[in-house]
Amino acid sequence: MTDLASSHPQVPGPLPAPRAAWELLIRAERRSPSHVEQLLLHPQVGTWLSRCLRRLRGVTEETADEVPLWLETAYLHTVAASAALLAGIDFRIAVGVRDGGVMLPALGFLDLAGRDSAVAEIVADGVAGRAVRAGSHTVPLPSDLTRETGGWRPLRRLHGRHPVHPCSPYLDDLDPYRDFLRPTAPRRLSQPEARRWQEHFDSAWSLVAGQSNVDPAGVADCLISVVPVRYPARAEPFSASSPESYGCVLLNPPADAATLAASLIHEAQHVKLSALLDLVPLIRGGMEEIHYAPWRVDPRPLRGLLHGTYAFLGVTAFWRAHRHAVADETTPAAEFEFALRRSQTFHGLRTLRAHAELTGLGDRFLRGLEDTLTPWLNEPVPDGPLRAAEDLNLDHRLLHRLHHLRPDPGRTGQWAQAWRVGRPPPDALPATTLRASRTAVAARAALIRLRLRDPAGFDQLREKPEERPLDGMDAPLDADLHWAAGDTAAALDGYRDRLAAHPDDLPAWSGLALTLPTGPAREALRGCPEVVLAVHRALRDPSLGGPDPVALAHWIGSRR
Structure with a gap:
């Protein structure tokens, strides 16, 4: 890494060459190999090194919000400073100032309190003590680096x-x-x-x-x-x-x-x-x-x-x-x-x-x-939790198929034409391909977990869903709440209403499959939901909408 950085035109910026940091790291290792090994195995050092190497090699594209490359490579200087502090040796090294202060990996962060400086100097002297100098200001480091004091914030x-x-x-x-x-x-x-x-x-x-x-x-x-x-x-x-x-x-x-x-x-x-x-x-x-x-x-x-x-x-x-x-x-x-x-x-x-x-x-x-x-x-496993797990596994598989399986457009068109002229559906299902796409996540898993862990909280959510949205999600659909509560009839009506207004709501299609009673429609939506969706999309009219999803699923499920 030091060789790559030393030959890069954007490095070292206002700092000494990376070789200076490397030499301090070697000094610290000679004094305390165990401390330096522990520091080099610190997870954040690994994250930085991988990211920095990719940037130095031009593997990743630069973005406007990234720190300058010299400042990213300057993390090596703070790694060396941490190693020297852990080893207890006297040293002096310039480091980059980032986010208003200096991060010493595996130790803590020194807040420079708004002092406008791109570079600071860390000094450790057995007589004068340890401090960070930024411009004309000097901020002491505590002798015990696990104790919070002044601008020093130790890692907890x-x-x-x-x-x-x-x-x-x-x-x-x-x-x-x-x-x-x-x-x-x-x-x-x-x-x-x-x-x-x-x-x-x-x-x-x-x-x-x-x-x-x-x-x-x-x-x-x-x-x-x-x-x-x-x-x-x-x-x-x-x-x-x-x-x-x-x-x-x-x-x-x-x-x-x-x-x-x-x-x-x-x-x-x-x-x-x-x-x-x-x-x-x-x-x-x-x-x-x-x-x-x-x-x-x-x-x-x-x-x-x-x-x-x-x-x-x-x-x-x-x-x-x-x-x-x-x-x-x-x-x-x-x-x-x-x-x-x-x-x-x-x-x-x-x-x-x-x-x-x-x-x-x-x-x-x-x-x-x-x-x-x-x-x-x-x-x-008791019936209630077992059924909930089975339903959510089915829901997950259905959503995967609806999102990522694409039936052959030509064969899908043939199915749509057969519906239009009133013929039975073709015998063979259209071939499908797997294409990863953006996904919409259903709230049903979160609702089941809430019902099982906190029944009173789930009841409150049912009463006023708009006032208690789930973490990271909008207020759940009434249909999802009905389904999680075990009221499949009300949930089925809710999913049908949702699809009438939003025919591409994929969690609602999956919810329909979960709540339909036994019969051809449920068989089709559970066995080939991507085909039902694709044919429905092919049949939609911009002004009139598409056919009833349940009727279409029943027709597809009745094939030989």
Whole structure:
């Protein structure tokens, strides 16, 4: 990286050459190899390095809102400064000022309080102490870098307390590379917010550490940095990890301890598998084809399916144990999550077996997953949570088909012509192709979770849906609320009304399939929803609209 940066015309800008930072890093390593190793393995350093290398090599296109390249490469200078501070050596180095201050990776952020300077200097002297100088101003660094003082904001830690398996990741709200999806300015959590994160994490970790189905020590080793984010969660809690940022997990504010525990296990599985795939190949190729993924709204390559299957096996394991560990009002929700996740994991395994080109180690790996999951598939689940999981899995498959499967236009036209002249539908269904497209997410999964976890809150939502929208979503449709409450007749009327006004509302088409009574119409909408939709679109008149969706589905379902 230093060689690339040193030869780039936009680097070093107003700073010394990257080689100066590299030499300081070497000095620090000679004094304290363990500290430097720990710093270089810090997740945010990995995110920065991957991003910076892509920019230096011209792999990514420059955008107007990106920081100058010299300032991005200047993160190396702050890495070197952090290493020198951890090693306890005397040094002096110029660093870039970003977002109004200086970020020292794995340590904290020094707010320069609006001082207008592009460059600052960090000085450590065994006699005079440690400070950051910006222009004519000098801001001291505390001797204890874990203590907040003046403009210094240390990285906080979360503490999952357990006598055998403790876990203490950073709670990173400061580093510009903490969110590996995009560089982000510091957004310091308030003390009450930080306390809530600590309370939720401590409760969640007690659930993880008490598990017999997962390895708590392995999960703890995969959690180096927890990054609070606020991305629309929609039907699923949001969490993410990246192989370029080993040990970093992005998380939305947690709803409850069990959901947070499942998310931690889920991302730890991703982190472990990313590390394994760096060492040995399990699958050949796997980035070209795209397939249905029961946990995603978009189609995924086989390598992504392998990741998801392994991650959700861990989540299934958690809910399997947790549903037996609780005996209160949260039990139905735990039963539902277990039934939902085991079905999704099974489908992922089946797709991998059918389509993936596995190495010998990959076949062994997959057999291990199958051996773990297979006995769980026959474990009994109460009817209510089981039906809810089955319905949502069906809903997910239908939405995938409606969004991404495209019937052959010529054959679709023949079907439309047969409807127009009153003939029976053709015998053979039109061939379809898979084309990834933008997706609309139904609120039904979020509503089911709310009904199972908080029945009183669900009842309040039914009474005044416009006053209590779900997190990240608009107020739910009345039809969705009726369906989640089990009133399929009212839900069916609502979905028909919705399609009369909005014939391309795909969640309403899926809702229609969920609520129709047994018969040809339901058979068509559950078996080939993309064909019903495509023929309906071909028959629409700009002024008169299209045929009744149920009548059309009945006609298609009556074919030989």
